[in-house]
Amino acid sequence: MKLQEYIPRLSRKQKLVRNLLAAAMCLFLLEWMMGFPCLTAEGLLRRAERMYLMEGTELLYDGQERGAGGVCWPTVYGRAGDTLLAVRYGRSPLGRQLMTAELYREPDNIYCFRQMNFFGELPLQVLAFGDLREAARTEMECTVEVTAGVGDVKRTLLRETYAAEGEWAAPGAVAFTLTPRYGEEDTSEAAVTERRLFGGEVAAQNYEAVLRLYDESGRLLHEKQVEVLEEESYGW
Known part of the structure; x- marks a missing residue:
C-alpha cells in the first residue's frame, strides 16, 4: 500500500492554513537565529536599556546615512538621565540588529566626536549630541x-x-563640517599637509575642540572644551 493512501487529503483552505503556519514557523526561527531584530530606533534603545539595566531612554537622533559594513555603522543616539548612548546596528530584511552599545557620561551631558575618514571619502566631520535643545545656534573651533x-x-x-557653524541633524544632535583653509594653488608645507590630511593620506596627532551654544539673541549659553576629540565609526 502506498504512503499517499495514509495521508489525508486537505482542502484548499486547509492547505492555505498549513502553508501560513509553516511560513510563520520559518519566520520565527529566522528571527530567533538573528537575535530578533528591532523594527524601530526606539526598539534598539529599549534593548540597549535592558543590557545596562537602564530605563527611560530618550531618542535623540537616528543616524542612518551609511549602511552596515560600510565606512561607518548606522547608529542610534539616545539619552537616559545623565548617560548618553550610541547604539550601532546592522540592517537586515527583518529589521535592525544591535551590534554594540556605548555609554558616555559627560559633566554637561554633551558628547563630541569626529567621524572616521577612511581613504579620503569624507570631509572632516564632527557630531555633538546630548543636551542641546536650548541652543538656537552652535559653532565649533577645532585645532588640528x-x-x-x-x-x-x-x-x-x-x-x-x-x-x-553647526547644522542640526535633530533637536538633540548637531553636525559640523570642517573645510580647508589653504587654497589649491598654495604650495607651502602647511598647505600640502592640509590637503593630505583632508584627503585621508596623513593622520593628525591631536584634535582639540571648543563647542559653543548660543540662544536666539546670540548670547553664549554654554562653552565646552574637548581636549581630545575621539574618532568613532558611528554613522549619521
Missing part, C-alpha cells in the same frame, strides 16, 4: 596638529584651527 618625526625629534607640519 600634524607632526613628523619620532620621540623628542618632532617637527610640526601643520597646526591650524578650523571654525564651523
Whole structure:
C-alpha cells in the first residue's frame, strides 16, 4: 500500500492554513537565529536599556546615512538621565540588529566626536549630541596638529584651527563640517599637509575642540572644551 493512501487529503483552505503556519514557523526561527531584530530606533534603545539595566531612554537622533559594513555603522543616539548612548546596528530584511552599545557620561551631558575618514571619502566631520535643545545656534573651533618625526625629534607640519557653524541633524544632535583653509594653488608645507590630511593620506596627532551654544539673541549659553576629540565609526 502506498504512503499517499495514509495521508489525508486537505482542502484548499486547509492547505492555505498549513502553508501560513509553516511560513510563520520559518519566520520565527529566522528571527530567533538573528537575535530578533528591532523594527524601530526606539526598539534598539529599549534593548540597549535592558543590557545596562537602564530605563527611560530618550531618542535623540537616528543616524542612518551609511549602511552596515560600510565606512561607518548606522547608529542610534539616545539619552537616559545623565548617560548618553550610541547604539550601532546592522540592517537586515527583518529589521535592525544591535551590534554594540556605548555609554558616555559627560559633566554637561554633551558628547563630541569626529567621524572616521577612511581613504579620503569624507570631509572632516564632527557630531555633538546630548543636551542641546536650548541652543538656537552652535559653532565649533577645532585645532588640528600634524607632526613628523619620532620621540623628542618632532617637527610640526601643520597646526591650524578650523571654525564651523553647526547644522542640526535633530533637536538633540548637531553636525559640523570642517573645510580647508589653504587654497589649491598654495604650495607651502602647511598647505600640502592640509590637503593630505583632508584627503585621508596623513593622520593628525591631536584634535582639540571648543563647542559653543548660543540662544536666539546670540548670547553664549554654554562653552565646552574637548581636549581630545575621539574618532568613532558611528554613522549619521
